[in-house]
Amino acid sequence: MENLLREYMERAFADRGTVHHTGPGPVVTISREYGCPSKLLAQRLTDLLNKHNGSEKPGVWRYINKEVVETTAHRLELNPTEVNYFMSAGNKGLIEDVLASFSPTYVSNIRMRKTITDVVRTIALQGHVVIVGRGGAGILRNHANTLHIRLQAPRDWRISQVCSSNGLPHAEASRLVDEMDKKRAALIEMMTGEKFHPTLFDVTFNCSSLSLEEIAATIAGLIETKKMTG
Numbered sequence: 001m002e003n004l005l006r007e008y009m010e011r012a013f014a015d016r017g018t019v020h021h022t023g024p025g026p027v028v029t030i031s032r033e034y035g036c037p038s039k040l041l042a043q044r045l046t047d048l049l050n051k052h053n054g055s056e057k058p059g060v061w062r063y064i065n066k067e068v069v070e071t072t073a074h075r076l077e078l079n080p081t082e083v084n085y086f087m088s089a090g091n092k093g094l095i096e097d098v099l100a101s102f103s104p105t106y107v108s109n110i111r112m113r114k115t116i117t118d119v120v121r122t123i124a125l126q127g128h129v130v131i132v133g134r135g136g137a138g139i140l141r142n143h144a145n146t147l148h149i150r151l152q153a154p155r156d157w158r159i160s161q162v163c164s165s166n167g168l169p170h171a172e173a174s175r176l177v178d179e180m181d182k183k184r185a186a187l188i189e190m191m192t193g194e195k196f197h198p199t200l201f202d203v204t205f206n207c208s209s210l211s212l213e214e215i216a217a218t219i220a221g222l223i224e225t226k227k228m229t230g
C-alpha cells in the first residue's frame with residue numbers, strides 16, 4: 001500500500017508549483033514527422049553553427065539524441081529499452097499501473113515523466129545544444145532562448161524515404177509512418193498534458209522541397225537574428 005500512496009501523492013502534486021526555468025540556453029529542439037531526417041539535420045546544423053563560431057569557440061554546439069534515454073535509464077536504474085518503451089507512448093494503463101505498483105522495482109509513469117523532464121531541462125541549462133525529439137519541444141515550450149523546429153513532408157514522400165532507408169515494402173512503410181506519427185504526437189501530449197498543436201513550434205519546414213543545407217542555414221540565420229548565440 002505504501003507504493004500506492006506514493007503514486008497517489010505523485011499524481012496529486014506532480015504539476016503543482018511547476019517552475020518554467022529560463023536557463024542560459026541557447027537551445028534548439030527538432031521534432032519531426034516520421035520519415036523526415038532529424039538526426040542528419042542536427043548534424044548539419046551543429047557543424048554549421050560551430051563553423052560560424054570560428055576558432056574562439058570550437059565545438060561549442062552539440063546535438064543530443066540517445067543521451068536523454070541513457071541518462072534517464074541510469075537515474076532510474078532501468079534498462080534503456082524500458083525508457084524507450086515509455087517514450088514511444090507505450091505507457092501503462094491504470095489497471096496495470098495499480099498492479100505493478102506492488103513491485104519493489106516499479107517506476108510510475110509520473111516518476112518516469114518527471115525524470116525525463118529533469119534530464120532534458122538539465123541538458124538545456126548547459127546551453128548551445130540541439131535536442132532531437134524526446135519530447136523536447138513540449139518540455140521546453142515555456143523556456144526562454146529556445147527555438148522549436150518541426151520537420152514535415154507529404155505522407156507519400158515520407159513513405160518513399162522509409163522504403164529506401166529501411167528496405168521495407170510500401171505497405172509496411174505506410175503502416176510504420178502512420179503508427180510513428182501517432183506515437184510521437186502522443187509523447188508530446190504525455191509530456192505537456194496538453195493536446196498536440198502545431199503552434200507549439202516556432203518554425204515548420206517541408207523536407208520534400210527544402211534541402212538539409214537550406215534548412216540548417218535558415219535555422220542558423222534565425223539563431224543569429226534572435227541573438228541566441230549566448
